Amino acid sequence: MEFLHALAQYDFLQHALVAGLLAGVASGIIGSYVVVRRIATISGAIAHFVLAGLGAARWLQVVHGQQWAQPLLGAVAAALVAAAIIGLVSLRAGEREDTVIGALWAIGMAVGILFIARTPGYNEDLMSYLFGNVLLVGAEDLWLMVLLDLLVVGCCVTLYPQLQAVCFDEEFARIRGLRIEATYLLLLSLVALTVVLLVSIVGIVLVIALLTLPAAVAGRFTSTLAGMMVLASLLSMVFTSAGLAVSYGPDLPAGATTIVLAGLAYIGVIGFAALRRRLGRRS
């Protein structure tokens, strides 16, 4: 109740709520691809590499007065670079893929921390990048989020059959003449954009959870990829909104609260399924 009163009163809460809903759409759709294509670790590496972009942009802004260097733009650039590197490595397979993923993961963090260390306001920035601070989302951020959302949703709807075919059976899709490399790189780019959307809500460290948990829960209730996407999006919106509402009264971090709620739902669903299997076996 307290939350609803505050919501009516404060702009920043309304922005936070809308940001959570916008991020929920993309996280449900792309998260479903991440889960069925099993690229959660790749998504994690992209997310952590984003710190380099955030740090560099913030440094340019604060230290060099380059106002155009919005942190969100830096994040988009870094995420796309990471997606391209991982995509090309895994397609060419010259290097061991998991080594490259691990390297990008750590190097991105290191570069980001160096930039942030050279920027006044070190601690606040770092904490909100790592764990999210949805209450800092401004009106102009929301427009950028709308744009990213439209891009992600548009691509996923128009290219659904291709993306589905590549995720389901890449070799067969190649034999049927689909352009596997291009499709896979596009998918990773969409993951990258979604990661950026989610970073402002739950932060770099917690992004993987919001990408995978709603989709994993949804996957247990649907028999199609499209159904999984719709349900995962709805769940993701519920989690971000509930996370905001629950955290507001006791003044908890909203991002972490959101993830804990999503995690509880996931564990609950798995536990329930296991219980039902055991009971079913007994009867």
Add this chain to the structure above:
Amino acid sequence: MTAGPAVEIEGLSFRYGGRHWVLRDVDLSIDRLDFASVIGPNGGGKTTLLKLLLGLLEPDRGSIKVLGTSPERARPRVGYLPQHATIDASFPIRVLDVVLMGRLAPSRPLVRFGRDDRRVACAMLERVGLGGFERRSLAELSGGQRQRVLLARALAADPELLLLDEPAAGLDIKVEQDFFQLLGELNRTKTVLLVSHDLGFVSAFVKTVVCVHGGVDVHPTSELDGTMIRDLYGGDVRLVHHDHSLGSH
């Protein structure tokens, strides 16, 4: 349908990145409407041969012609059934959507499946004995049913040549026999080439046995005997003769 053999390989050698030769000086010709079973020990190059025929790998030496052209150009006229282990059985997808993937083609960059595609996909499901399964979820099917769905997907492009990689792995005997009978029927209009590490798979429908063990020997099934198998597997293998008798169970 163009004339000439379905598969024509001359002087083919292949190895993965400079390591030892997996296939060496292979000559092989498979006639149209043949039913060929590629057998041989694990690591002998069976799957490699299949990937070469699909144009997924390039030969280091020699030439491959599939349906009278290069493997890559032949792809639209080739139906492929991968090893079932490569398919994620928990993928959330309906049977019809799996079969529709067989309708993908290079000429359709932005895919929208239409009524024709759906009609063909349903007909293929009917063909493999899964009529009415269109809206079922792949995850809830048995192993044998899943193989049939993948076969329907391979058939959806109306291929002239069917390439199957270990189609019976993990199926029980009865299901395997039914599956083979289906392949036998399809063989009336299509060339069938399958890979198997299981000799039990040389069923009555198979007309030609291709033994792959670095090199390649071809035998009509009537010649198959213990000596040949001893040579191939390098030891005594007890030969189990089983006729796939039709409808006599």
